[in-house]
Amino acid sequence: MTQIPSWAAVAVSGLLVLVAVAIASWQRLGISREIVVAAVRALVQLVAIGAVLAWLFAHAGVAGALAWVLAMTLVAANESRRRGAGIPHAYRAALIGIVVATASTLGVLVLGGVISTEPQVLIPIGGMVVSGSMQASSLTLTSLRRSAIDNRPAVEAALSLGLPAPQAFAREMRTAVRTALVPTVDSTRVVGLISLPGTMTGLIIAGVDPLQAIRYQIIVMYMLLAAWAVSALVTARAAQGSMFDEAQRLVPIAV
Amino acid sequence: MDRPELFTLDDVSLVIDGRRVLDHIDEHLHDGGVTAIAGPSGSGKSTLLRLLNRLAEPTSGRVLFRGTDVRDLDVLELRRRAVLVPQRPTALTEDVADEVRVAAPGLTDAEVVELLRRVALDPGEFLGRTPSSLSGGELQRLCLARALAVGPEVLLLDEPTSALDPRSADAVDTVIRSLVASGLAVILVSHDVLRAGRVADDVRVLHEGRVTARGAAAALDLEHELMSPPTDGHVHDTDDPRGHGSAHLPHEHATDRPETTEQP
Numbered sequence: 001m002t003q004i005p006s007w008a009a010v011a012v013s014g015l016l017v018l019v020a021v022a023i024a025s026w027q028r029l030g031i032s033r034e035i036v037v038a039a040v041r042a043l044v045q046l047v048a049i050g051a052v053l054a055w056l057f058a059h060a061g062v063a064g065a066l067a068w069v070l071a072m073t074l075v076a077a078n079e080s081r082r083r084g085a086g087i088p089h090a091y092r093a094a095l096i097g098i099v100v101a102t103a104s105t106l107g108v109l110v111l112g113g114v115i116s117t118e119p120q121v122l123i124p125i126g127g128m129v130v131s132g133s134m135q136a137s138s139l140t141l142t143s144l145r146r147s148a149i150d151n152r153p154a155v156e157a158a159l160s161l162g163l164p165a166p167q168a169f170a171r172e173m174r175t176a177v178r179t180a181l182v183p184t185v186d187s188t189r190v191v192g193l194i195s196l197p198g199t200m201t202g203l204i205i206a207g208v209d210p211l212q213a214i215r216y217q218i219i220v221m222y223m224l225l226a227a228w229a230v231s232a233l234v235t236a237r238a239a240q241g242s243m244f245d246e247a248q249r250l251v252p253i254a255v
Numbered sequence: 256m257d258r259p260e261l262f263t264l265d266d267v268s269l270v271i272d273g274r275r276v277l278d279h280i281d282e283h284l285h286d287g288g289v290t291a292i293a294g295p296s297g298s299g300k301s302t303l304l305r306l307l308n309r310l311a312e313p314t315s316g317r318v319l320f321r322g323t324d325v326r327d328l329d330v331l332e333l334r335r336r337a338v339l340v341p342q343r344p345t346a347l348t349e350d351v352a353d354e355v356r357v358a359a360p361g362l363t364d365a366e367v368v369e370l371l372r373r374v375a376l377d378p379g380e381f382l383g384r385t386p387s388s389l390s391g392g393e394l395q396r397l398c399l400a401r402a403l404a405v406g407p408e409v410l411l412l413d414e415p416t417s418a419l420d421p422r423s424a425d426a427v428d429t430v431i432r433s434l435v436a437s438g439l440a441v442i443l444v445s446h447d448v449l450r451a452g453r454v455a456d457d458v459r460v461l462h463e464g465r466v467t468a469r470g471a472a473a474a475l476d477l478e479h480e481l482m483s484p485p486t487d488g489h490v491h492d493t494d495d496p497r498g499h500g501s502a503h504l505p506h507e508h509a510t511d512r513p514e515t516t517e518q519p
Contacts, residue, residue: 154345157398160308161358161405162335171347247309247330 014039057120065119069106069126073098076134080235084141086254087148089242094137097235101133102126105227114219125220128199132184132224133231139180140232144239147172148253155250165244173236180232188221197221258285260322261409261440262307262337267316269302269464276302277313278464284457286409289431289441291455293448299464300444301342304411307442308339338402339411343418344394346386347401351376354386354397359404370400373437374430392423396430403434410434412443416450428454 005013017039024032056064077095084090106126109115115125148155151172158168166173191197192214196204199220203213245251262284269277276299284290292300305311306318309330318325325333335358348354355367362370368378374396386394395415402410415431416424431454435441445451452458460468 153341153343154347156310157341157345158347158357160310160334160339160341160411161402162331162333162338163358164331247312247326248334249310 053120053123056123057118060119062117062119062122065117065122065126068119068123069102069130070099072127072130073102073133076130077137080134080137080141083138084145084239087141087145087239087243088251090141090239093235093238093242094134094141096238097137097140097231097233098130098133100234101136101227101231102129104230105129105223108226109219109223125223128220129223129227132227136180136184136228136231137235139183140176140235141239143176143179144172144236144243145253147175148243148250149255152250159248159250165248165250166240168248169240169244169250173240176236177229177232181228184224184228188225191217191221258287260284261286261320262442263317263319263322264303264306265317265319267303267306267313267318269299269306269311270314271302276464277306280316280464280466282459282466282469284442286440287435287438288456289435289443289454290457290459291451292442292444292459292461293451294446294461296446297463298461300446300461301413303461304339304413304442304444307411308334308337310339335405336407337409337411338405338407340395340398340402340413340415342413344391344398346394346397349385349387351381351384351386351389351397355400355404357401357404359406362404366404370404371397373403373434374400375426376400390423392419392426395419395423395427399427399430399434403439407439409440409442412441414445415443417446424450 017035020035021032023029024035056068060068073095076098077091080094080098081091084093087093106122106129109125110117115121155168155172159165197217197220200210200213200217203216204210243251243253260283262282264280264282264284267277267280268275280303292303294300302311306313307320307325309318309325320328320333320337346354347357351371352364352367355370356362368382371378371381376393376396381389381393381397386397389397395418399410399415412431416427419427428450431441431443443451443455448458448460457471458469459466
């Protein structure tokens with residue numbers, strides 16, 4: 001293990017905040033105060049989460065870790081729902097998508113013996129899965145909302161031919177899921193070339209051999225591909241269910 | 256009246272955001288021929304059309320299709336028996352033949368060719384093309400073929416010619432007339448009362464959510480209806496919408512009959 005920075009070292013790094021503040025005030029950007037507030041907030045939040053995680057790792061056990069992951073999905077779904085504003089029950093759609101994606105992905109990894117069930121593994125890995133699922137769910141809802149507004153004439157033309165909602169909305173659904181998957185497919189394709197992703201960066205800094213560190217990274221990437229895909233598909237299906245009424249009509253979506 | 260009733264609007268009102276879009280409509284629309292619902296934009300005519308295939312729901316009152324409340328019919332079946340063609344022709348596929356098959360995937364090649372002929376699109380010229388390469392009038396006729404493929408009893412056409420130049424519009428009107436000659440019923444909506452009068456057998460003039468005139472197209476002084484405000488409290492009504500007798504009496508409506516759309 002390499003040396004972990006002391007609190008004194010952290011205090012020294014605080015000088016770098018002063019550099020940013022100095023630039024802001026020298027250039028009269030008017031955001032000096034915001035920089036200080038952001039830096040202090042980050043410090044407080046990270047200390048708090050560090051303390052919480054230390055406690056969880058020591059006392060939570062598997063059940064506590066899963067409860068923590070579940071709580072993250074609730075927060076994530078609430079964040080995601082904003083992207084689907086106007087879609088009825090957007091929160092429910094996002095929550096179903098994120099929960100199913102998280103449960104299935106983590107389930108495969110745990111049952112396959114790929115990761116352990118210790119809180120210090122489940123919680124950070126779960127966090128990555130929830131975060132990825134949330135982004136997929138948000139992009140899906142954004143696209144569905146846009147389609148429901150822009151493509152309403154085409155969808156209604158299809159409905160008017162007696163096509164059931166899933167068929168009349170099939171193109172919009174495919175577009176939504178594809179749109180949600182593009183970013184993660186892109187970042188997976190260029191991983192290691194453009195950026196060294198977080199998991200392996202952390203392990204390498206902590207002194208792990210790079211050839212071992214990348215194994216974890218590969219697992220994380222594959223896990224995220226699945227999480228994004230499952231979340232996008234399930235969110236889209238759940239949202240579609242509430243975007244059409246019992247008479248196979250596209251409900252009004254607030255612009 | 257020997258023509259059976261196709262649609263019945265029974266005291267239908269529709270309120271959207273506090274605005275009364277349709278106001279106590281009582282109408283009987285008959286099978287066969289072209290029925291035109293004409294009126295200025297905002298008169299509620301497109302909304303009325305959407306009630307017929309349940310794309311919209313009345314706030315009060317009932318819509319009957321061949322005597323059955325549309326809410327008691329399977330909505331997909333209703334929409335296949337009464338196919339609505341929206342105002343803006345919109346392609347749903349990337350290929351002309353796929354477009355015709357979009358709601359009738361089982362059609363043979365020969366049936367696709369036949370449908371294209373029925374809407375006056377030469378199969379030799381149009382098969383293999385993408386719908387986006389078609390002109391507005393051609394795309395509108397392709398949308399008609401796509402609708403006919405479903406095998407409807409009646410076509411509901413929302414402004415079928417409003418976006419077209421006069422020649423393309425005439426071509427679409429000709430197709431509509433030929434479809435009607437083969438036994439199909441057509442209900443169309445138009446802001447152009449005069450054009451509607453030329454293509455239709457039977458006309459309803461709609462003003463601010465109320466029917467202000469009805470009857471045989473030839474019997475209504477449509478130019479006058481276009482100008483007349485809806486507030487005179489009278490419906491100009493000719494007796495026989497088919498117009499055999501009244502067609503020769505163009506000013507019959509001048510004798511106003513008592514209001515029939517008002518609620519008792």
